[in-house]
Amino acid sequence: MVDTTTSTDSTPSETEIPDYPFQRDLRCPLAPAPKVREVRASAPLSRVRIWNGSTPWLITRHAGQRALLTDERVSDDDRIPGFPYVNAHRAAIAPHTPRLITNTDAPEHTRLRRMVNAPFLVKRIEAMRPTVQRIVDGLIDDMLAGPNPADLLTAFALAVPSLVIAELLGVPYKDHEFFQENSNKVLDGALTAEQARQASMALAGYLAELLKAKMASPGKDVLSEMGERVTNGEMTFEEAVSMGVAMLIAGHETTATMISLGTLALLQHPEQLAELRESEDPKFIANAAEELLRYLTIVQTGVRRVAKADIEFDGQLIREGEGMLFELHAANWDEEAFPGADKLDLHRPARTHQAFGYGPHQCLGQSLARLELQVVYGTLYRRIPTLRLAAPIEQLAFDHTGTTYGVRCLPVTW
Numbered sequence: 001m002v003d004t005t006t007s008t009d010s011t012p013s014e015t016e017i018p019d020y021p022f023q024r025d026l027r028c029p030l031a032p033a034p035k036v037r038e039v040r041a042s043a044p045l046s047r048v049r050i051w052n053g054s055t056p057w058l059i060t061r062h063a064g065q066r067a068l069l070t071d072e073r074v075s076d077d078d079r080i081p082g083f084p085y086v087n088a089h090r091a092a093i094a095p096h097t098p099r100l101i102t103n104t105d106a107p108e109h110t111r112l113r114r115m116v117n118a119p120f121l122v123k124r125i126e127a128m129r130p131t132v133q134r135i136v137d138g139l140i141d142d143m144l145a146g147p148n149p150a151d152l153l154t155a156f157a158l159a160v161p162s163l164v165i166a167e168l169l170g171v172p173y174k175d176h177e178f179f180q181e182n183s184n185k186v187l188d189g190a191l192t193a194e195q196a197r198q199a200s201m202a203l204a205g206y207l208a209e210l211l212k213a214k215m216a217s218p219g220k221d222v223l224s225e226m227g228e229r230v231t232n233g234e235m236t237f238e239e240a241v242s243m244g245v246a247m248l249i250a251g252h253e254t255t256a257t258m259i260s261l262g263t264l265a266l267l268q269h270p271e272q273l274a275e276l277r278e279s280e281d282p283k284f285i286a287n288a289a290e291e292l293l294r295y296l297t298i299v300q301t302g303v304r305r306v307a308k309a310d311i312e313f314d315g316q317l318i319r320e321g322e323g324m325l326f327e328l329h330a331a332n333w334d335e336e337a338f339p340g341a342d343k344l345d346l347h348r349p350a351r352t353h354q355a356f357g358y359g360p361h362q363c364l365g366q367s368l369a370r371l372e373l374q375v376v377y378g379t380l381y382r383r384i385p386t387l388r389l390a391a392p393i394e395q396l397a398f399d400h401t402g403t404t405y406g407v408r409c410l411p412v413t414w
């Protein structure tokens, strides 16, 4: 519960914890950092020291995150001093970044989100199931026809979200290769920042041209819908292009990571994988996707906010201008919300997880991500029943610094 009264005590009584983000235990690569459990058990709110020396609040409990993420004094505006940026690069670009759904509060956020909400509603996304199934089947055919062993990430996982989003935006088939290649470059950690920037510019330029073409001759896709809103004066041309790029980037690495890391988690739990492979029950497959989202909680930078006013919360005073870090893994492994949280259990009711965040900024693309994961988890292991790791888990390299926690390469054989 969030108390609306303001405390008179100006000194936080908590002790500050250095070295955030916390280190994971490399022997248990799928579990959150052990320190997370310790901090969550000791207090609902703690202060942590981050890269720039500031000490934002760390919120670890499931219920506490829900209360604060729906409090209108909690802001997503990254121009407010005190916002806890992920790194120096993000801090440097924040003042120059256009105002998007990802960095605005109501009422601006509500206006922008309304512009793009309709295509992501469950019913419209569900209508895409046959298309997503066709894309997934085609990519599995390609992988089976290619080299064995293969890297599941590049041979399959990265291609699923980029082909699906291309479909949703209305990218013509002839341009798919350009689209996919540049989407991959934006996320390829092996390339330089300049190469990634060029790929992102190429995509923005491409989407701007495509938007113009859709405005002249609309189709039944998201870009055409946004084009109509531009024509009606509801959103600017630049906002529509930025939204297209944001959808592409936000949904690409995240979904690909859930496919590769989800597969790794299932290969580590062969009995549950066998049950999933043999199941014909769409509800069980959908729940398995929720449980994998909860268990893996791949967005490792969490959700970040700043207080717009003083907030008294659980006996502590969060002052105006103080940063807040919502550690999603901590909430999703909170025993009070998910008893036996450290076990993967595909039968557990997991839908209340916070892997997609919570509150007004909760993931716009969650229905789409769910659909993609349900189709992949319900198809891949059935089509390739002998799928297994082609290298010991100890030899896999995990990404500890990016927005999402995942494997850099997942060698598989069949």
Ligand code: HEM
Pocket: 101, 102, 103, 113, 165, 246, 247, 248, 250, 251, 252, 254, 255, 258, 298, 299, 303, 304, 354, 355, 356, 357, 358, 360, 361, 362, 363, 364, 365, 366, 368, 369
């Ligand atoms: C498994 C896949 C995904 C995960 C784990 C994920 C996770 C998240 C999280 C945690 C947030 C909340 C950020 C915050 O509150 O600050 C978010 C927001 C967002 N996501 Fe996703 N996401 C996924 C897939 C997608 C897809 C497929 C799309 C679009 C096609 C997408 C588009 C967005 C957008 C536009 C926002 C910003 C919403 C807003 O600020 O109002 N995401 N996502």
